[in-house]
Amino acid sequence: MNEIKSNFAGTTGALDNEKYLEGYARDHGLERIEGFEPFPKYFLVESAGACNARCIMCPVEDVARDKKLMPQLLFDKLVREIEPHAAWVKQVALQAQGEPTIDKKLEQKIRAMKGIGVPTVTIISNGSLMTKQRAEGILEAGIDFVDFSIDGATKKVFEEIRVRLNFEEVVRNVETFIEARNRINPNCHIRIRFTIQDINRHEFQDFKDYWNQRLGANPRDLAYGKELHHWANWIEGFEPYEDEDLKRLNATACQSPFSTFAVLNDGRVALCCNDYNAAVCLGNVYDNTVEEIWQGEKFREVRAAHRGQGRCGVDICVNCNAWDPKAKIL
Numbered sequence: 082m083n084e085i086k087s088n089f090a091g092t093t094g095a096l097d098n099e100k101y102l103e104g105y106a107r108d109h110g111l112e113r114i115e116g117f118e119p120f121p122k123y124f125l126v127e128s129a130g131a132c133n134a135r136c137i138m139c140p141v142e143d144v145a146r147d148k149k150l151m152p153q154l155l156f157d158k159l160v161r162e163i164e165p166h167a168a169w170v171k172q173v174a175l176q177a178q179g180e181p182t183i184d185k186k187l188e189q190k191i192r193a194m195k196g197i198g199v200p201t202v203t204i205i206s207n208g209s210l211m212t213k214q215r216a217e218g219i220l221e222a223g224i225d226f227v228d229f230s231i232d233g234a235t236k237k238v239f240e241e242i243r244v245r246l247n248f249e250e251v252v253r254n255v256e257t258f259i260e261a262r263n264r265i266n267p268n269c270h271i272r273i274r275f276t277i278q279d280i281n282r283h284e285f286q287d288f289k290d291y292w293n294q295r296l297g298a299n300p301r302d303l304a305y306g307k308e309l310h311h312w313a314n315w316i317e318g319f320e321p322y323e324d325e326d327l328k329r330l331n332a333t334a335c336q337s338p339f340s341t342f343a344v345l346n347d348g349r350v351a352l353c354c355n356d357y358n359a360a361v362c363l364g365n366v367y368d369n370t371v372e373e374i375w376q377g378e379k380f381r382e383v384r385a386a387h388r389g390q391g392r393c394g395v396d397i398c399v400n401c402n403a404w405d406p407k408a409k410i411l
Contacts, residue, residue: 098334098391105336109171114339114388120166121342121375125354126159127151127177129184130346134207135244136232138278140315144178144357151346153186155366159344160193162371167198172226174203177343178357182210182219191222201225205274209246211254213261220258220266228272229255234287242280256295263297270301277410278309285410306410310403313355314396321402334387334394335404342375350374352383352395355403361395 102114109122131149132141163170173194175181181204184190194202203226204219211219211229219227233239236248243251255273262269273292275285285306292304311319320327337353344350344366345359352361361383364374374380386394393399402408 097332098388102334102336102339102388105339109340117339118376120169120372121340122169122171123341124159124163124170124173125177125341125343126156126173126175126190127179127344127346128156128175128181128187128190129179130177131183132178132180132207133183133209134180134246136207137242137244137280138276138309138312138316140312140357141178143315146345146347148346149179150184150186155346155348156190156193158366159371160197163194163199164197167200170199172201172203173199174205176204177345177351177354179346180207180210182206182215188218188222191219191224195223203227205230207243207246208251208254208258211258213257216254216258216261217265220261220269224266224269226270226272227258228274229258230274230276231255231288231292232276232278233281234284234291238281238284242276242278259295259297267299270299271296272302273304275304275306276309277306303411308402308408308410310355310401310408312357313352313360313401314399315357320400321405321408326407327400330402330405330407331393331399332391333405334391335398335401337404338380338383338387342371344371352397353403355401356397360397 106112106114106116111117128151129149130144130146135141175187175190181187191202202224204224205228208229208231231239231251232242233248239248240246259271262271275288277285289304296302296304308321322330341353342350343354348365348367349359350363350366351359352363363379364377383395392401
């Protein structure tokens, strides 16, 4: 297990941390960061732990799970435990590391979460399996938000990054989804994400121009970029920024452990969406309730470490820009 260091240093960095976290709490209508403690606001529920792509920047081949899909009994337990808190929960993402459309029961799971009153149910997809039939089924099930990952504006660059996927097929599928959304569920919003890295940075503007034109006038739709992150230090020696920005990043707490509950398809609760094998395992939903884990000692240790030392408080969080607003490029 990665080391957690939870000593509160009375430093300017720690004070700035508190200001940042209090601001995050206010953004959610809470007076203080402790307002998140009763129950998670955000969930990542890994319906599928497998992926049909082998993207060059992703640790998918190192993902270790006994099963590809989350067992129905485990999913049903999560639904039962979320239901009394559905008005409090802001979002449930039905995925973590895998491609969610691999799960043939994804539509049923969307309906289940919407049926208990979760306000926003979302997925992130590579688009390769989003046929017209799946698109219509997912939209009819009540999905609120879909984020597609397309990391190139040309076939050559896209297929160098998203190995095993076909550029033309993915573009066609996403365009089909947009058309189906406009017909079936116009309240669903769509974002199309471009993971910015050295191999594709030169195509970012062309990507934005193409997809913003196709998304149309829906004000919540967006084609945007996200700087590469290190997948909980899977990418060794990763430093996303120059010295001063890197110091700022590492001195700042991440909001994820204060608001987000990431459960893998085997029941383990990971530190965050990027802790792909639960190197920092905070509990298991088979053994305890969501509420017990969320209010438990391990989560408290992680939060204390981030409040006291920022990302430097937990080994796998050092240099991680995944949740840094600066990493999102519009």
